[in-house]
Amino acid sequence: MEMTTSEYKEMQKEQLFRKLSKEEKNDEFIAIESKTFFQSVKAEFTKNKRAVFGLIVLVIVVLMAIFGPVFSPFSYEDQNIALRNAAPTAQHPFGTDKMGRDIFVRILYGARISLGVGIVAAIVNLILGTLYGGIAGYVGGKVDMVMMRFVDIIYSVPSMLYIVLIMLWLGAGVSSIILGISITCWIGTARIVRSQVKSLREQEFTMAAFVLGASSKRILVKHLLVNAMGPIIVNITLMVPQAIFTEAWLSFIGVGISAPKASWGTLCDAASELIMVYPMQTIYPLVAICLTIISFNFVGEGLERALDPKRKR
Numbered sequence: 001m002e003m004t005t006s007e008y009k010e011m012q013k014e015q016l017f018r019k020l021s022k023e024e025k026n027d028e029f030i031a032i033e034s035k036t037f038f039q040s041v042k043a044e045f046t047k048n049k050r051a052v053f054g055l056i057v058l059v060i061v062v063l064m065a066i067f068g069p070v071f072s073p074f075s076y077e078d079q080n081i082a083l084r085n086a087a088p089t090a091q092h093p094f095g096t097d098k099m100g101r102d103i104f105v106r107i108l109y110g111a112r113i114s115l116g117v118g119i120v121a122a123i124v125n126l127i128l129g130t131l132y133g134g135i136a137g138y139v140g141g142k143v144d145m146v147m148m149r150f151v152d153i154i155y156s157v158p159s160m161l162y163i164v165l166i167m168l169w170l171g172a173g174v175s176s177i178i179l180g181i182s183i184t185c186w187i188g189t190a191r192i193v194r195s196q197v198k199s200l201r202e203q204e205f206t207m208a209a210f211v212l213g214a215s216s217k218r219i220l221v222k223h224l225l226v227n228a229m230g231p232i233i234v235n236i237t238l239m240v241p242q243a244i245f246t247e248a249w250l251s252f253i254g255v256g257i258s259a260p261k262a263s264w265g266t267l268c269d270a271a272s273e274l275i276m277v278y279p280m281q282t283i284y285p286l287v288a289i290c291l292t293i294i295s296f297n298f299v300g301e302g303l304e305r306a307l308d309p310k311r312k313r
Contacts, residue, residue, distance in 0.1 A: 044306035051302020054295035061292055064113035074102040076109040085278055094284050098274060101282060106262040107288055113263040114292070117178055117247045118240035123152050125239045127193025130225060130232060136190070137197030148194070149189055159184040163246070167255055176257060177247050185243065189235050195247045196228035215233040228305035237300040241293040248289055264289045 045051055069076065074092075080100035088095045096101035136147040163180030170176045200206060201224060209219050225232075244264075250256035251265025252272075264285045271281035 009036075022147060041303075041306045045302050047299075048302040048305060048306075050298040051305075054298030054302070057291060057295040058299065061111060061288075061295075062115065065108055065115060068108035069105055069112075071263070072102070072105045072108070074105045076106045077101065085123075085281075093278070095278075097270060103267070103284055106267060107264070107285055109261075109268055110285065111288065111292075113245055113257060113261065114244045114265075114289075115175060115240075117174060117181070118243040119180050121181045121185050121243035122236045122239045124178075125185045125189050126232070126236050127186075128182075129186035129235075131192050132186065133190035133193030134197050134225050137194035138201060138216070138224060140198065144194070148191075151190060154184060158278055161226060163250065164255065167250075170183040172255060172257065174257060174261075176248060181246055183245050185239060189232060192231050192235055193225070193228060196226045200224045200227055206216045230304075233307060234300055234304045237296060244289065244296075245293060269282055277311050 009139045015250045078101060080096065083092070083100045084098055086092060086096040086100075092102050092104065094107065097103055097106070114201075132147065132151075157183070158283060161178065162183045166180040166183075167176045170179070196221070201219075206219060206223060209223055214222075247263060248265035248268070251263050252269045254269060257263040257266050267285035268282055269288075271278070271285070275282050
């Protein structure tokens with residue numbers, strides 16, 4: 001028997017407006033919980049075991065560098081000639097050096113200098129590189145060309161030459177190393193930010209902000225730089241181990257931190273004279289340098305994966 005038009009419409013109405021069962025009420029339930037950007041980055045970062053390991057190691061190193069020398073009965077410069085090159089004991093966990101100074105305390109104090117150099121260089125890199133690259137990428141045109149040619153001129157001279165010349169002018173010290181590293185450390189970040197800003201300024205949200213009357217400063221800071229923070233954070237994270245290695249190398253060759261201050265590089269330099277007799281005095285600061293640099297690289301790798309949506313599975 002064929003169904004009439006009125007009967008067909010009546011059947012459709014009953015199906016559309018019928019009471020749903022308990023099972024059907026949850027058909028539109030979203031199984032994936034909504035997350036904020038920070039929650040998403042945190043969840044992706046914690047999945048990376050190497051990144052979590054690196055973060056834990058860095059936290060331990062920083063806490064030991066801050067509080068270790070404070071609670072130690074010894075200072076980094078206290079000498080005890082009667083205990084020269086002593087073996088590790090409960091009182092001196094890493095033994096003593098050729099001047100009778102506690103190696104463990106000197107490594108902790110050296111962590112302050114090495115990490116301080118790396119963190120200050122990273123801050124300078126963040127501020128100068130982000131502002132310089134952001135302005136060049138947003139303004140574009142002749143301003144961009146002039147600013148980037150200035151960057152090319154600075155980059156054409158080896159960074160080590162800047163450091164050595166500044167240290168010859170101001171003398172060896174932490175401030176000289178930081179100033180020398182800061183001259184060129186921001187160039188890589190500036191180029192990355194410039195490229196990101198030039199790409200983002202062509203997007204629809206930038207045009208929408210401009211049409212709504214947002215100023216150039218607000219568009220650059222609130223819209224473009226915020227959306228480019230992923231590559232910036234990764235680059236800043238990788239800048240710290242680079243600065244630490246530069247300071248350690250300069251101190252090792254004798255043109256960095258001057259005695260009696262201790263950095264990881266000066267500890268390696270002082271222990272290298274006795275490496276055939278007391279090799280552990282060289283191994284301790286080398287392990288500290290390698291472990292810190294590897295941990296920063298692990299954290300940088302984890303942040304790169306967490307902040308890049310294209311690489312998320």
